[in-house]
Amino acid sequence: MRALKEVSFDLHAGEVHALLGENGAGKSTLIKVITGAHQPDGGRITVGGVEVSQLTPARARALGIACIYQQPALFPDLSVAENIALRLEKTSAWQRVRWAEIARRARELLQRIGAEIDPATEVRELSMPEQQLVEIACALGAGARIVIMDEPTASLTQKEQHLLFAVVRELRAQGVGVIYISHRLEEIFALADRVTVLRDGESVGTNPVAAINEASLIRMMVGREVSAIYPPAESAPGEVVLALCGVGCAAGGVRDVSLEVRAGEIMGLAGLVGAGRTELARILFGITPADSGEIILHGRRVAVASPRIAVAAGIAYVPEDRRRHGVILEMPIAANMTMAIHPRLFPGAWLRFGAERALALDYIRELAVKTFGPEAPGGSLSGGNQQKVALARWLATQPKLLILDEPTQGVDVGAKGEIHKIIRRLAKDGLAVLMISSDLPEVLGMSDRIAVMRGGTIAAMLPGHSDAHTVMAAALGQPGKAAA
Amino acid sequence: MGKYFRELSVAAALVLLLVVLAGIAPAFFELQPLLSRLTAQTPALIVAVGMTLVIICRQIDISVGSQFGVCAVVAGLLAAAGLPLSVVLLASMAAGAAMGALNGWLVAGLGLPSIVVTLATMVTWQEALRLFQQGKFINLPAGVQWFGLAQQRGQLTLIATAVVLLTCAAWAMKNLAAGRHVYAVGTDAEAARLAGINPRGITLGVFILLGALAGLAATLNIVQSPQVDPKAGGGLELKAIAAAVVGGVAVNGGRGNLWGVFVGLLLLATINPALTYLHVEAYWEKAIQGLVILLAVVADGIRSRKGGAK
Amino acid sequence: MSQPAPFFKTLLARPEAVLLFVLVAELVFFSAVGRNFNTADNFANIVRHSAEIGLLALVMMPIILTGGIDLSVGSLLGLCAVLFGVFTHEWHIATPLAAALTLVVGAAAGGLNGGLITGLRLPPLIVTLGTFSLFRGLAEAITKGTMTYKDFSPAFLALGHERALGLPYQGWLFIAIAVAISVLVHRTTFGRSFQAIGFSPEGARYAGLPVQRRIATTYVLAGFVAALAALVFTARLRQARADAGSGYELQAITAVVLGGTSIFGGVGTVGGTVLGVACVAVLTTGLKLIPAIALQGIGSELGSLLTGALLIFALAGGVLAKSLAARRARRQSLAKPQPQPIT
Incomplete structure (x- = not known):
């Protein structure tokens, strides 16, 4: 079985493109292809008009593709500033850590996304959404042109969601292309410019958000009738x-x-x-x-x-x-x-x-x-x-x-x-x-x-x-x- | 405050103990005995610095006492042969680094658990030394003790050396990329690898460094007396680990502060003479040391469970 | 049922077989070279000198099987020996009762380890490092570092010196405990859970096994047998001292790891541990009987040195063999026969 079948997907600079689909529709496979974790068996990937072959995670990063996962992979014992520094540069072992500069850059990046986090805090002290914001700051610092967010609001409170939305809009305003994966339709309507629905590894269609409504989105996600054959029910429920x-x-x-x-x-x-x-x-x-x-x-x-x-x-x-x-x-x-x-x-x-x-x-x-x-x-x-x-x-x-x-x-x-x-x-x-x-x-x-x-x-x-x-x-x- | 709560509470315990001593036994603070007691702790402090790095890196080395013994005999024999102290020091540190490298290779290279690896090397070096030296002391030439200085100046030199080393190590752990990498590897080796750090190299490095520091400590130990005792390293590993644990270094890696270890070592080192001055029998030293270790890990355990529930 | 494999290959794949071969080689070698090696007296001597470490190794085995470790057993042996002396000499308790009381204290001390490890989920290494220091320290405090208890009743001393059917009493005790532990590990649900916990603590929990209770059991058992070993030690040396059993924990762990129990947990047999104990015992005793070594009086150092080196080689060899086997398995996996449903 193939997880993805000839999907076409495009993302403009300064756009939030939502990706929607049931569990197992092929969203994560598509993301893995874009971040270089999986090699596609066919098709082409172009970034900024240049065709990329043999995409690896390292090359994807160099091209400015960054992915924010639900569970951030940060060092909990180190400070926010340090985490950002470790992500952004390969320092040689005997180089001095320039704390002031690291803190300044961290503050600058966090400010750019409107996050109020003290760069000196240890990451373990942060809430999950705050850690996500640090991840986003890392992505920005690395000069990301494409930011992928995989269900970023899954564990967020209402207030934290609004903060995140503001960050996403800020990214868009700065010309970053955002691929936004979410199950929450209201988020998609509030945030996205376009939406692509995936089903069974195929793209069902890409539409501007302004042109569709929730009912049509649900119809696109579900699509076909139950096709597989299941054994018939034979029991009558008891006590x-x-x-x-x-x-x-x-x-x-x-x-x-x-x-x-x-x-x-x-x-x-x-x-x-x-x-x-x-x-x-x-x-x-x-x-x-x-x-x-x-x-x-x-x-x-x-x-x-x-x-x-x-x-x-x-x-x-x-x-x-x-x-x-x-x-x-x-x-x-x-x-x-x-x-x-x-x-x-x-x-x-x-x-x-x-x-x-x-x-x-x-x-x-x-x-x-x-x-x-x-x-x-x-x-x-x-x-x-x-x-x-x-x-x-x-x-x-x-x-x-x-x-x-x-x-x-x-x-x-x-x-x-x-x-x-x-x-x-x-x-x-x-x-x-x-x-x-x-x-x-x-x-x-x-x-x-x-x-x-x-x-x-x-x-x-x-x-x-x-x-x-x-x-x-x-x-x-x-x-x-x-x-x- | 919050960040250094653990270190500060150990410091508070030390200050409390010292205040009690000042009230009850002012003799504790007489200069010469105090100086001698501090000097006696310098080898342990130097080893504890290396041990702290190993523990922060999420490993442990219980062979360091044996390494110390081997280095002491190497240094003693070379010094007895009349070589200058600088050569003696280098040779002793090289011997320690080589033994540390073996541990590091078995742990980082082959992926074996450090506890069993260092258990095996501990026995091996200790018995090799016993076989070689048969427990005989080595007599040192006259110029070696206190570097040929007067006793008090020699003691001050030793204390100064250890404190300078501690300060440099603490500075490096905070301000050098390599130091930060040790923390990163101890926190999450896989994430560290993804961030472009070489966890195996770092692990190998801390073991080699601990070995070299054991060599340094052994050399600084032999200048304190006219003879070299080949059994001098016995129990040193426990002392160093205890200082680290009491000083707030997390046994599962990633957290710890060398100044905390310094205070932890001072606290542990004060307990025994304090017992004598407070007329408690000194035989309780080991039991109290064990109790302090248990208290420290239990406190950390309860704290982390509370933190985890949040 | 399983894939057919050449007889010798499967035999050599088991660490027990390798150990048996090493043991036989040791026996042949020392019979040829050692003086008075092949005598009943020497055999009894070997048993006497290795029974205590053997007992500790037997109870260390289940602990390592669950993925834990206990560094405190040697210290606990010392504490129990001293307490036994206190019970008989200062409290004037009858020897059998004093012995029973000592066993209870040992089990309780093991319970302290187990309680801290399972109750607060602390790492066994550091907890038992703490009690390693605490138990030895208590023994020293009680005896003020120097005092030894002597003059135990002859009936008690027989435990350390008499023989039955040619085997010293402590040899029978070792066999009894070995059989008991072997049954526990290989024939009961306890052993099954130890193994499951060693492979995957989470998996064992999801199977509804009482993970924490089982782990605690292994430490209590270790405490109990450490106390038993203390009695044997006291009877053998005719005195109870605070330094009894120093370093025994290392030798016990060595015997267990040499005996093929994986330090990562899950894999191991009690038979392998017994062979591991025997190999180390014969090696250390045999060396002392080689004239050239006996003359220099370096038998015990050489024995311990070889034991340590052997442990390093066993560890490194195990890992290297495993990675070689994995490489070979990858090559062969293409030609692997497909399993068929059993009908």
């Missing part, structure tokens, strides 16, 4: 397994979440990156425990303070980051599959290798894991098969509630279909499933009901047969306008 009442966690940015998941039901959890879906899953699994609200499982209130309590209560969580959290790559498949059921499978802490092997073989067969055997290390498997191992680990706990976080991300098409069938079968057997997914067709095709999150809370609760427009509109915060 309520999980009920959340006003659950929140300040550290995770989740607030006031209320929802119910029934036995035999697949509840899709849709939303954009940063909407708080994974954070909600981490609350339910006790990794960042809730600090408000109630989690009720089978009618009983549970205080999920740690993953152990969650497991004991019958909650299972197949995490998003398979390689770091889902599977221990160095350990055998069998050990990975039994890791969450030590107390039950191994009474008295005594390992029973026969039972472990039998259980692993059962799941290898049941889930059709392609492997040399239960002794093979988890890291020897392909992504889809690793995901099946992670799934087996949690099915072995015989949970009441299964939380799946991006269950088919980075999985090839064949394994994806198999995983979908497994999820369906589990629901049919009476399991309550909460499925987080950024793959909109997957959410629409698999879910009995869809909860849409936005800004850390549930923005809409939709029936499973909703259309993509409605879900996308709710995720973008434009519920009324989707119908137009």
Whole structure:
């Protein structure tokens, strides 16, 4: 599968060009091509009228292309001025640091973008948006002609957003071309001159912002009907397994979440990156425990303070980051599959290798894991098969509630279909499933009901047969306008 | 205030201890014993400077006591052979730098954890030295002690050397690009690499520097007595690490200030004689040293957890 | 099930096999060269002199397996030896009770390490460096640096000097603890969690394992066995001193790392640790029996020197072998057979 198919994109000096698309539409791949991190298999890139071949990160920087990421890569122990200096110049080791000059330049750059930050502060003392501003100052100092901002407002407060907008306008006024990626339509209308919508790795169209409205943008993003074939729903939802009442966690940015998941039901959890879906899953699994609200499982209130309590209560969580959290790559498949059921499978802490092997073989067969055997290390498997191992680990706990976080991300098409069938079968057997997914067709095709999150809370609760427009509109915060 | 809170609180503890001593045991401040006590700390101070750089770079070196011993014997033998002190000093520092380079190569070049590498080199150098020297002291010719000066002038020279070195190192860590690069590597080696810094080179460099400083410290130690004790470096690594940790150097790299380490070393060095003057048995020295280290890391741990929650 | 590989290749890939080969070579060499090496008395002697370090290595192994380290075990041995002396000589507690009390204190001291490391998430290196100093310092403070406790009951001293079935008592103790730790690490869910934590603490947490509790367990265990080693040490030397066990932590870590346990955590076997202990013990004892070396009286220094050098080579060799293997694996990955589903 190709992430990008013949995309044409142009950016003028002194322009803010918004880039819009669903998760996985190809935005980050396009950015990687522009910053030289990825080599395109075809096409041309021209900067300032000169064609550039073999773009590398270093050459991109030399050409004045700078990218501001959501998580700034600064040195937290060093001062703002020093961070800017380290980014802008390669000093030889025995050169003296000219503090006064560094501070002066930092102040000048920060002033240019209207940021009120003392250059002497240590970066660790700064808030995330302030760190982004430092990044922007670095980009400016490096003489950037093209600044790419990847969802810069994802974690900002209202006030901080306005500051950032002022900075972006300032950049535009100074003749810098800005590529602005955001999911927030109101930002695009407030800030951008033109907007390009990407879908499935293709450019759907580029329009001046003045010529379009929100409804047409949403239509462009969603486009086609759900085309992939998903196994049909076979289950009738039963009793309520999980009920959340006003659950929140300040550290995770989740607030006031209320929802119910029934036995035999697949509840899709849709939303954009940063909407708080994974954070909600981490609350339910006790990794960042809730600090408000109630989690009720089978009618009983549970205080999920740690993953152990969650497991004991019958909650299972197949995490998003398979390689770091889902599977221990160095350990055998069998050990990975039994890791969450030590107390039950191994009474008295005594390992029973026969039972472990039998259980692993059962799941290898049941889930059709392609492997040399239960002794093979988890890291020897392909992504889809690793995901099946992670799934087996949690099915072995015989949970009441299964939380799946991006269950088919980075999985090839064949394994994806198999995983979908497994999820369906589990629901049919009476399991309550909460499925987080950024793959909109997957959410629409698999879910009995869809909860849409936005800004850390549930923005809409939709029936499973909703259309993509409605879900996308709710995720973008434009519920009324989707119908137009 | 906020920025140097940690260093200032250690300084406050030192001042408090000194005030108590002034009230109870004014004899503590008599010039000659005070001078002798300060002189005795100069080798530890010099080693602590190097150790601080290594810790800021997110590494550790527990072989420095053994290196110190080897350098002392090298210096002692050359001095006993009648070579001028400048040659002795250079040879001793070169020996230290070579041992530091081995550590640095194993850590930076092969990516091995510094704790185990320096554990191994610590044992190796220590036993090689025992094998070579059999614990025998080396008698030095007459002109070596106190550089041939009067005792008090010799002591003042030593103290001045150490303080000048400390000042230069503190200045360099603040004002030379190389110093800032040490902080950057200790904070985030990968980000440092992206910023055009060579983390391996920096790591190798701090180990070599620590070795060379151990050589310098060993030479400045042998001039304090008529004989060279081959076991003189025992426990020096712990003293240096303790001074750094108490002085506010973060054990996971990137943060620390040489003046804080200076104050930390003075505090630790004052505790033992203070105990004697306050009529507490001196055998408690090590226990109190351990307790101070634990207190310092616990305080840092609680502070960083609070900071993390913000 | 797994890919077929030549027998010798898989054998040599295991550090245990290399160690076994080294051990056999040492035995052959010293039998040929050493004086009175191949005697029952000398064998007993080797066991006596390496039991304490062996015990410390056995409990250091699970700690390193979780990716931690404990520098304080040698100091704790000294503190426990002194406390045992205090219990019997100053508090006049009966020897068995005093021994039990010593074990409790050891476990509690290990609990202090574990508590600080897991409770405040402090780095094990610096915490145990602090307690390394604290424990030794307390031992010195209690004995005022010089005092030694002597005249222990003969029944207790037997622990250090008597033999059963030709093996010294402490040898039996070492075997018992080795079996116990081996079972713990390789046959129980504890060992499974140690391994998982060593490979990936985050991954272990997401699997619902009690990560912090398991880590704390390893340090408590180390404290308990360090106290046991203190009793053995006291019985062997017939006296309790504050400097008991100085430097033992280094030798224990050396034995564990030589025994193939990865200092990065996750990989290692107790059998390898036992072989590591044996290699170091035979080497250091055997050297003393070579006439030329015995004459010069440099056996112990030479033994320690070789141990340190061996550790450096083991570390560097491990890394170099790994990068070579990785390079070869990259070349072979093209020809790798595809796994088939099991039906």
